[in-house]
Amino acid sequence: MATLSSNLLFIAFILYLVATLFFGGSIKAKKDLNDTKTTNKWGKIAVFLTIVGFVSQLGYFITRWIAAGHAPVSNMFEFTTFFGMALVGAFIVIYFIYRTTLLGLFTMPVAILVIAYASMFPRDISPLIPALQSYWLHIHVTTAAIGEAILAISFAAGLIYLVKVIDQTKPSKRTFWLEVVMFALVVVIGFVAVSSIFSGVGYHEKFNWTDKHGNEDVMEYTMPALTGPHKAELLTEGGFQPLVEMPAIINAKKLNTVIWSLLAGGVLYSLIRLIIRKRIAAALKPLVKNIKLDFVDEISYRSVLIGFPVFTLGALVFAMIWAQVAWSRFWGWDPKEVWALITWLFYAAFLHLRLSKGWHGEKSAWLAVIGFVIIMFNLVAVNLVIAGLHSYAGS
Amino acid sequence: MKDVKCECGHVNPHGTVLCEACGKILDEEENKNHLLDMRYEGSARRSQTYNKTIIDKIWNFFSSVKVGVWLIVITLIASILGTILPQEMYIDLPPEVYYQQEYGWFGKLYYQLGFHDLYGSWWYLLLIALIGISLVICSLDRVVPLYKALKAQRVTRHEGFLKRQRIFGVNHHIDDNDLAIVKQHLLQKHYHVREENGDLLAEKGRFSRWGPYVNHVGLIIFLFGGMLRFVPGMYVNENLWIREGETAVVPETGEQFYLQNNQFILQHYDKDKNKTFEKALERAGDVVKNYQSNVVLYKRSGKKIPGETPKLKKVKEYKVRVNHPLTFDGYSVYQASFRSEMNAMTFALTNKKTKKPVGELKINLLNPKEKYDLGNGYTVEILNYFPDFEFAKNGEPSTKSRVPNNPAFVFRMFTPEKPKGETSFVAIRQTIEPFGNNTYKMAFKGIDTKNVSGLIVRKDSSLWVIILGGILFMIGVVQGAYWNHRRIWVQHKNGEVWIAAHTNKNWYGLKREIERVLENTKLDLPKDQFQNEQTDKEGA
Numbered sequence: 001m002a003t004l005s006s007n008l009l010f011i012a013f014i015l016y017l018v019a020t021l022f023f024g025g026s027i028k029a030k031k032d033l034n035d036t037k038t039t040n041k042w043g044k045i046a047v048f049l050t051i052v053g054f055v056s057q058l059g060y061f062i063t064r065w066i067a068a069g070h071a072p073v074s075n076m077f078e079f080t081t082f083f084g085m086a087l088v089g090a091f092i093v094i095y096f097i098y099r100t101t102l103l104g105l106f107t108m109p110v111a112i113l114v115i116a117y118a119s120m121f122p123r124d125i126s127p128l129i130p131a132l133q134s135y136w137l138h139i140h141v142t143t144a145a146i147g148e149a150i151l152a153i154s155f156a157a158g159l160i161y162l163v164k165v166i167d168q169t170k171p172s173k174r175t176f177w178l179e180v181v182m183f184a185l186v187v188v189i190g191f192v193a194v195s196s197i198f199s200g201v202g203y204h205e206k207f208n209w210t211d212k213h214g215n216e217d218v219m220e221y222t223m224p225a226l227t228g229p230h231k232a233e234l235l236t237e238g239g240f241q242p243l244v245e246m247p248a249i250i251n252a253k254k255l256n257t258v259i260w261s262l263l264a265g266g267v268l269y270s271l272i273r274l275i276i277r278k279r280i281a282a283a284l285k286p287l288v289k290n291i292k293l294d295f296v297d298e299i300s301y302r303s304v305l306i307g308f309p310v311f312t313l314g315a316l317v318f319a320m321i322w323a324q325v326a327w328s329r330f331w332g333w334d335p336k337e338v339w340a341l342i343t344w345l346f347y348a349a350f351l352h353l354r355l356s357k358g359w360h361g362e363k364s365a366w367l368a369v370i371g372f373v374i375i376m377f378n379l380v381a382v383n384l385v386i387a388g389l390h391s392y393a394g395s
Numbered sequence: 396m397k398d399v400k401c402e403c404g405h406v407n408p409h410g411t412v413l414c415e416a417c418g419k420i421l422d423e424e425e426n427k428n429h430l431l432d433m434r435y436e437g438s439a440r441r442s443q444t445y446n447k448t449i450i451d452k453i454w455n456f457f458s459s460v461k462v463g464v465w466l467i468v469i470t471l472i473a474s475i476l477g478t479i480l481p482q483e484m485y486i487d488l489p490p491e492v493y494y495q496q497e498y499g500w501f502g503k504l505y506y507q508l509g510f511h512d513l514y515g516s517w518w519y520l521l522l523i524a525l526i527g528i529s530l531v532i533c534s535l536d537r538v539v540p541l542y543k544a545l546k547a548q549r550v551t552r553h554e555g556f557l558k559r560q561r562i563f564g565v566n567h568h569i570d571d572n573d574l575a576i577v578k579q580h581l582l583q584k585h586y587h588v589r590e591e592n593g594d595l596l597a598e599k600g601r602f603s604r605w606g607p608y609v610n611h612v613g614l615i616i617f618l619f620g621g622m623l624r625f626v627p628g629m630y631v632n633e634n635l636w637i638r639e640g641e642t643a644v645v646p647e648t649g650e651q652f653y654l655q656n657n658q659f660i661l662q663h664y665d666k667d668k669n670k671t672f673e674k675a676l677e678r679a680g681d682v683v684k685n686y687q688s689n690v691v692l693y694k695r696s697g698k699k700i701p702g703e704t705p706k707l708k709k710v711k712e713y714k715v716r717v718n719h720p721l722t723f724d725g726y727s728v729y730q731a732s733f734r735s736e737m738n739a740m741t742f743a744l745t746n747k748k749t750k751k752p753v754g755e756l757k758i759n760l761l762n763p764k765e766k767y768d769l770g771n772g773y774t775v776e777i778l779n780y781f782p783d784f785e786f787a788k789n790g791e792p793s794t795k796s797r798v799p800n801n802p803a804f805v806f807r808m809f810t811p812e813k814p815k816g817e818t819s820f821v822a823i824r825q826t827i828e829p830f831g832n833n834t835y836k837m838a839f840k841g842i843d844t845k846n847v848s849g850l851i852v853r854k855d856s857s858l859w860v861i862i863l864g865g866i867l868f869m870i871g872v873v874q875g876a877y878w879n880h881r882r883i884w885v886q887h888k889n890g891e892v893w894i895a896a897h898t899n900k901n902w903y904g905l906k907r908e909i910e911r912v913l914e915n916t917k918l919d920l921p922k923d924q925f926q927n928e929q930t931d932k933e934g935a
Binding site: 002067068069098122124125126127129130131133134136212249294295298301302305306308309312313317320324325326327328329330332333334335338339341342345346348349352353355356357382 | 434463464467877
């Protein structure tokens, strides 16, 4: 069952990749992107592939659920994969409201990156600690992820808006920050690339090190150590000697992964720039030239409107009910709880600015981007760096 | 201030921008705009009308969405600060030590700024309170006039009102048959259609306009519920440690309830039995499967008499596990933690030369006997017992607490060889013979331990208020987000048919609906004037 499950996930991943290409084709082949009644042949194939991929991933989800005996949303790999699936699902729903394949061209790559990122974490089926043994695990985590996924659609739409509206003929703050977003996406590819390469060749090296309390321990690296742990002593023969040794207070291994990802992302980004000879956002501009701005603006806004209640229900209401049952208090200012609140406050501010202060269009698109950054921070940094009671999510 | 009478005859309150009944522009300023600001139907909001007294000023301050958003953003940033380092409740050392020790100068600064208890600080609570005030005033400032305006609206609208709607179109050819079809379509689309002098007003989803106010009321109730916690008696949160086999009174129940702990159970996943988790368990090591306390709940029967053991009536047996608290009478008992405690120690009275034990004794650490008779003339007396031994400042042995964390004894051993007895001081890993060399010693044989269940007793009477607030909030948010307030006006003006439409959001959906409504008629689709305006700008 577990093997079938991973195969289904792999099939889904490939289908999403192919679908993205077809979405690209549908944009090239179609003249008027605001015409929502007709979809060309490319677009139809793309949507079909997306749905088949989604069903395949649903198969992964169900078979893994059967194999594990609990919904596969209990660790970093499972949760992030589910988030990717929810993103595809949210896109399919929004697609059938607005019928624009351009949204697919921007959403699918994000979903693919999310799933690829997830696959870099340990994929073993893990048992549930007592706090997680509750049906609220399924309800709370899935609803929160679906809410976040719908909110992420507003990011994709916001990105389309920004790519279209920002003048790329001369450099400005706006072109810079939009390019930072593009670079961040490339860094994720960089992370996936280095992780895959080093795990492909089976890279391992071990260090003796001393933590901040003076305890000695062994730390295992799966990438060559650019930053070594405190008082590092290389144990593996032929291993890579760290270039810099970190103080005990810093997690040298995680920092090392971040540096490798940035390096790989930087190299990739430079290569892309060398080939296309302009900013990535500028290269994407022709793809969006036929879409109307207020149309994508509305998609972005509506995804927030649809996603906000779902997010509130999943990440706050259900979370509080479960926390009351498991931890005896519905709210305990745990970092993950606080970051759910921060996300919620942010989108609340977003809606108020939009409704009352008239922040439409570009301002709203930037807010959608920032919102996605917060969601990603919540997913990545809070689980891996800040941890807290939700620390099991980090493994 | 005097009210404003519109030419249509409707009397509007002072400060009205658009006549509540016909929509005629009453405020000259608004006349300049190409499209109307329809957000609150141009109604007379207190905050936009009065600004004289101090109350006006306070009201206007809190009724501003700008202020509200700032409050949200400041709270958001403050909340982020609190997640940089662990909060006070998640650390196991005194904060004045912990932060500096773990995070150096930064930790020290963090502690000195009071960020270790950020969410309980007066200024964070003040921020939440300000948001609460802002919620109340913002809502009141808008909902009352909005309600009045929507209630007073008439079917026939002023030309200037229709022209300045975002969706607007003019038809020169009039066919009464077309209008009948349109009306038919509107009814099919579940519009509420009103007709006056051949003019139509189709409206649906007005209740979605109340969504924001409903959710704000929900939030206010939620915050109020949070405040109730500070009312004495509303909230109980106590730790309760019970040793296996013992019975303890449940705190804060007025000595009404007693809990007996029969057994504490700790289970780990077994990788041989759970093949599915084999790899994960190899990577992670021991993973706990279950924390459980098997308890019996008793209720005291009869009156409380001081000094007398209460009569207990069994209420129920329960297995308290994580996620499965025991609940009774508004109280919940949670499995929170456990510890292992030394329960008994076994010694063997041994001849130091021959190393032959002559007898064993097991000492109950919670209730040791004074004298242990080993037979054949061998006796051991306990002269002194220190359950939690330490040397006091004056060098004398003493005990820190009644809990046997580090037991120590002063024994007097009576044997046939030494009938007067020998004294020996025995603590963990040390023996002192204060009066010279003894013939016998107390050889340590073993420790019995007993589990102590760590339970949390909770009662939260404010929970119902919080739940009510949460439910109302969700209803309001869904109401406001998933329904739209749409209005379509089809009216005769100057021998033409004018069509105008407004929605509070989802213009795309409204436009598609108008397409359907005008199907099979000769009427032209009205234009989106906002888009035209935008393309004008883009062109320029």
